[in-house]
Amino acid sequence: MSKRSPITTHILDVSAGKPAANVSCKLEKQNAQLHWEKIGEGVTNSDGRIENLLSTPLLKGVYRLEFLTKPYFEQRKLTSFYPAVTVHFEVTSPDEHYHVPLLLSPYGYSTYRGS
Numbered sequence: 001m002s003k004r005s006p007i008t009t010h011i012l013d014v015s016a017g018k019p020a021a022n023v024s025c026k027l028e029k030q031n032a033q034l035h036w037e038k039i040g041e042g043v044t045n046s047d048g049r050i051e052n053l054l055s056t057p058l059l060k061g062v063y064r065l066e067f068l069t070k071p072y073f074e075q076r077k078l079t080s081f082y083p084a085v086t087v088h089f090e091v092t093s094p095d096e097h098y099h100v101p102l103l104l105s106p107y108g109y110s111t112y113r114g115s
Contacts, residue, residue: 004051004097005040005051005052005053005054005055006054006057006058006094006096006097006098007027007040007053007054007058007063007065007097007098007099007100008049008050008051008053008097008098008099008100009025009044009049009050009053009065009099009100009101009102010044010047010048010049010050010099010101010102010114011023011044011048011067011101011102011103011104012048012101012102012103012104013048013072013104013105014103014104014105015078015104015105015106016076018048019044019046019047019048019049020044020048020072020104021044021045021046021047021048022043022044022072022075023043023044023048023067023068023069023071023072024041024042024043024067024068024071025041025042025043025044025050025053025065025066025067025068026038026040026041026065026066027039027040027041027053027054027063027064027065028063028064028065028066029059029061029062029063030061030062030063030064036064039054039056040053040054040055041053057094058091058094058095058098059091059094060091060092060093060094061090061091062088062089062090062091063088063089063090063091064086064087064088064089065086065087065089065100065102066084066085066086067084067085067086067087067102067104068083068084069082069083069084069085069104070082070083070084073106078106079106080106080107081106081107081108082107082109085102085104085109087100087102087111089113097115098113099113099114099115100113100114101114
């Protein structure tokens with residue numbers, strides 16, 4: 001069994017009352033020159049989760065998750081105000097697990113640090 005990624009995410013579609021499956025997501029880390037480097041990617045499963053985003057050790061720094069939400073809503077034949085949602089967060093303790101959930105609807109979203 002493989003070790004769980006130190007960064008995980010899941011998406012709950014609050015407008016549908018269920019997980020958002022088949023949403024593409026990429027994980028990037030800001031480098032010393034303040035440029036973004038892709039370090040992981042995935043697609044949400046039927047439970048709206050991506051648990052294998054990062055296979056390398058976690059380092060201190062600023063990260064971002066970009067969720068491509070437009071195709072998800074188009075598949076549901078809905079219009080969405082946000083074609084993508086980007087969440088920036090800072091890792092200060094690399095030995096901890098970082099779970100970054102996204103609560104999503106066609107015209108709004110929120111996020112928080114989960115467990």
